Amino acid sequence: MPAYTDIELDSPGFTAGSLRHMTFQSPALGGRGNVLVHFPPGHDGTQSLPAVVLLHGVLGSHWSWAFNGGAHIVADRLVAAERIRPMALVMPSDGMVGRGSGYVDMPRAACEQWIVGDVVGAVRQVFPGLGGTPLFIAGFSMGGFGALRLGAKHAAMFRGISGLSSITHFDQMGKFVETDSPDFAGLREGDKSALYWMKRNRGILPPVRFDCGIDDRLYGDNAAFHADLDAAGIPHRFVEHPGTHSWQYWHEHLGETLEFFEDILRE
Helix, strand or coil: CCCCCCEEECCHHHCCCCEEEEEEEECCCCEEEEEEEECCCCCCCCCCCCEEEEECCCCCCCCHHHHCCCHHHHHHHHHHCCCCCCCEEEEECCCCCCCCCCCCEECCEEHHHHHHHHHHHHHHHHCHHHCCCCEEEEEECHHHHHHHHHHHHCHHHCCEEEEECCCCEHHHHHHCCCCCCHHHCCCCHHHHEHHHHHHHCCCCCCCEEEEEECCCCCHHHHHHHHHHHHHHCCCCEEEEECCCCCHHHHHHHHHHHHHHHHHHHHC
């Protein structure tokens, strides 16, 4: 794993609560990328902690999960209630290509490698307590696609995978943003499909769950993905809830993802 040298880290004395901000030069992006990291009370990155990579949706960035979804508040509440152990939340940008990268590699920015290589590597370098500890991946909407596809493709990296209101195939990105950019012209099915990698790596897949609101524009796609996984004999958990494609839904249901990861650690 490369050593990252061009890292700008916020000063703890001026940081907002538990959130640490990082900017660093990413070989995968060919430029700078941003990451927000949350540590639970009493932790500063030197203690050993499992970590959850949380991926955002289109038009968002590294701050979205915290400042729109209150992810750190949800996590701290569950820790205080002893429903999960302390976990770090690693919240990167998607690579900031166009209106949404889909977390795929493309000619001008390798956004997949940014997540699974640079983000994980730099965060573990700066915060040694996260080095070698269990790693999970989750996300909503486009970030759900990133979590499902990258978690399945890089199955050996992750102990668990979770998606909320997920895009399940890259072509569904068109429901939110334009996808006719030259950036995406060379994508193959392995770049576009979470199902492709779940079938290919079925023997080493970590536990998988995903949920969706029944009034979400992606509900039919999630139900179809559930049926496809069932037909392929791939174990997973699919949960339906009332709700739409909204921050209210993701704030309300993120806790189920974190408790799913806690269950994996207990097992």
